[in-house]
Amino acid sequence: MPELPEVETIRRGLNEHLPGLSIEEIEVFFPGILKNESPDNFRLRLLRDCFVQVDRKGKYLLLYLASDQVIVIHLRMTGNLYYTTPNYPKEKHLHLLFILDSKEELRFVDQRKFGEVYLILASQVQDFPPLKKLGLEPFNSSLSLYKFEEMLKNSKRPIKQFLLDQTKIAGIGNIYADEALFLAKVMPTRKADSLSREEIRRLFRAIREVLKKSIKAQGRTFSNYRNARGEAGDYQPLVHDRERKFCPFCGTPIEYTRVSQRGTFFCPKCQK
Template identity: 40%
Template sequence: MPELPEVETVKRSLSGKLIGKEIRDLEIYFSGNIRRPDPLLMGEMIRGKKFLGIDRRGKYLIFTLSEDLALVVHLRMTGQLLYVDAAFPKDKHTHLVFSLSDGMELRYADLRKFGTFDLIPLSELPQLKGLAQLGVEPLSGDFTVQWLDQMLQNKNRSIKNVLLDQTIIAGIGNIYADEILYEGGIHPETIACNLTEDQVRQLWQATVKLLNLGIEHRGTSIRNYVDGDGRQGGFQELLKVYGRRGEPCVRCGSPIGKTKVQGRGTYYCPNCQPKV
């Protein structure tokens, strides 16, 4: 699933191309991705609207449209938003095509068909299910070491589970959680409230560092993630634990281990991230 760095990269790759463009038409090849409104109404509502802005909240993309509308998109497991020439052949998994005033198209392709689209009044954004429940943005000024320390004090569950909880910290998924914990030298099964003051600071620093590094390298392309131009990211070349079971740790040479934390496959170094 695209995580914060991937969604941020998609946002940045589309922003300069879409803002100011008018949506001339919408073709729907699979309506199951549309949550609101009824798919039969969506085309009618969105035709003639202009893109005014693009924002990201957690793993959501929020397109601000004219006439006080917002198009909220979650890519889920395999969703792709691609800005392409109208003459370019459509992928067989293309479900939605937004025809634009510059002769280009914004296409949504999704192998697994789990992505979601909500076209709603801007005034309803704060109440949109999923979006409304999101926690703090880890690259915002609200994400401080003091906030993190206070938040963890009453969390009697694994730190990996806390990092994945979107109602606490928005945007971190399985890949970056594993990389963050490795960077911080923290075992993924460590109970969150048992972290020392030094570990909390290390966790905070690792979170900010790894997410920014992921954005700098335009995200992680392990399966089918691409940005709005169809380009893969490069952060997969820098992964130190995720997907590297049995390979030597880049720090100590110990074999990378894999376990399950709350049902999620989890990679770590048993030596660099000792279980206390």
């Protein structure tokens, strides 16, 4: 599933390219992707509208238009959003297509069909329920070390489960939770309130470090994630999905467990 680095990479790519382009035609191939509007209304409301800016909140993309409408998109498991030329072959799982006045196309492709697309007004963004529930942004100054420590001290859940909770910190998913806990040398199964000050400080730093590193690499390298130009990322996980391969720090084979139903990878020697 795309997490903060992948969604942020897509945002940056779209934001470099879309502003100033207008929508000449829309085709909806899978109506189920539109969560709050019919295909006909979606098309009518957006035809000839012009992209202004692309923002991100947690794992949501917000495409702002000149009319003060906003297309809100969650990619879920396998969604991809990218622009391409019309002669690029149409994908089997192409669900939504915007034809732009540059004659390029903005395509939403999603193999598993869990992706979500909403059309709302800019004035509704603040109170839009899926966005309103989101917790703090990892790179926002509102998530201070002090605030992070306070949140952990009030949670008895396993630390990994805490990190996955989008209502606490937004944007961290299964991969980067494993990676951050590995860098911080903390076992994913530890109760959040059992972490020492030093461990909390290491984890706080590790979260930003791993997200930054992955954004720089344009997201992870495997699975069907693609950036806004349809290219794969280059981030190579250190422990995630590397069961029985060797820990890059100590050479011990990486182990696998489950934390609240999520596949979890860790080094049994480095992480305490």
